[in-house]
Amino acid sequence: MTRTIDYGNLMHSAMRGLIKTVLQDVSEHGLPGNHHFFITFDTGHPDAKLADWLIDRYPGEMTVVMQHWFDNLEIGDEGFGVTLNFGDAPETLYIPYDAIKTFVDPSVEFGLRFETAEEDDEDLEPLEIVRDDDSEEPHADADVVSLDSFRK
Template sequence: MADDHDHTSGDETFPSTSLLPYDHWLDDAYRGVMLSALEHVSREGLAGEHHFYLTFLTDFPGVDIPSRLRAQYPHEMTIVLQHQFWDLKVDRAAGTVSVGLSFGGVGSILVIPVRAITGFADPSIRFSLQFEAGEPEEDAASQVVSLDAFRRKGPSPA
């Protein structure tokens, strides 16, 4: 019979000794919640007092923002999706979120890789999620390991 009691001391990180990547799975699931909220708003608009804060790494590969914003926010930026934004799009296949915002009266489209996002919040209901910045999908998929390093040197056995 399984033991359903929690025997952790309370100061350990979850999961402490797992051989399964639960932390990555949870991060992906929470990112999915954020993407579902953004997709909903892209179709239906914001309802009531809902609004979103989206924090992302500006120096993450694939982030496409105007150079003046990158100069002003060289590492991290938080945008607010509330009253004046347009063309909010979630492209799950490409792993990006794009949105139009005005900065100093100049309209700009921002393209943000999902893995560059480190925070999402809807302050109207005191809901927030924090993420670890992930590896860019292209880099993670393009890692190739040569099997030559594991092959035996010399003549092959008969």
């Protein structure tokens, strides 16, 4: 049997390491300037931890925003924990890095999308954004790097 290099999974691992590094810096120094993040993740991931009412409301995936108010950002090797405000109700979430589907910082038009082999762009539904501040709309013009194009 011929062994091959799995570039797709290696890229995913490297990009999740990038997210971990960025979040670690934010946990130590706060968000600089206008930076903020839209993070979409799989709410059904076995290691994701969030309130039952959030799982009921977002049974497949949800997008959270880290911008104006977040607390208790704790970075781990496999994921991160953060407390966010949902309609004046703080909730603590734990998001494994491998549950992340998209990570976008619209302030600098940076984005990553993690796709599985079963997904393609035609099957993706619009993201529902959960915001703690409705005064700003997400930027739709951010460049999203699709790592699926590197897979065979």
